[in-house]
Amino acid sequence: MIYGSRFHGKSTVALMFADELVKQHGYKVLYVANEEGAKGTMQEKVVRLGINSPIGIIEDYNPKLFRDYDVVFIDSTQTTDISHEEFKELKKQFPNTSFVIINQANRDGSSKGGTKWEHIVDAIMHIENQSATMEKNRFPEGSKETIKIF
Secondary structure (H helix, E strand, C coil): CEEECCCHHHHHHHHHHHHHHHHHHHCEEEECCCCCCEEEEEHHHHHHHCCCCCCEEEECCCCCHHHHHCCCEEHHHHHHHHHHHHHHHHHHHCCEEEEEEEEEEEEECCCCHHHHCCCCCCCEEEECCCCCCEEEEEECCCCCCEEEEE
């Protein structure tokens, strides 16, 4: 899960991550750009970041399209209206697919959706002031350091 306040870089980090998954691992990646849309600022972001990997970018949340992908990014859970219970079912329906969810933040900086989302994900990255901090990581090779991303 990636979360943060508006205009702090959640979608930028997610796109950079998607690009690396394609380049470094050859994964087939789908990015559901429900919040921002698949055109306009999303396309500008792809060009600005120099992303030319074959990432599928769609605007409408449609799980029927997830079947052929190794990794699916859902940006954001609030705009797709997916609940944490529906997300659990989605993971069962697609056991060989990894999901990266993007959550908005509350005014106090905490993730919208609260602990229900935090308990069902393997890693949590908080984006704030153009820095990424791993707040949770179930993978032993991961770290909890903060890195500057821009």
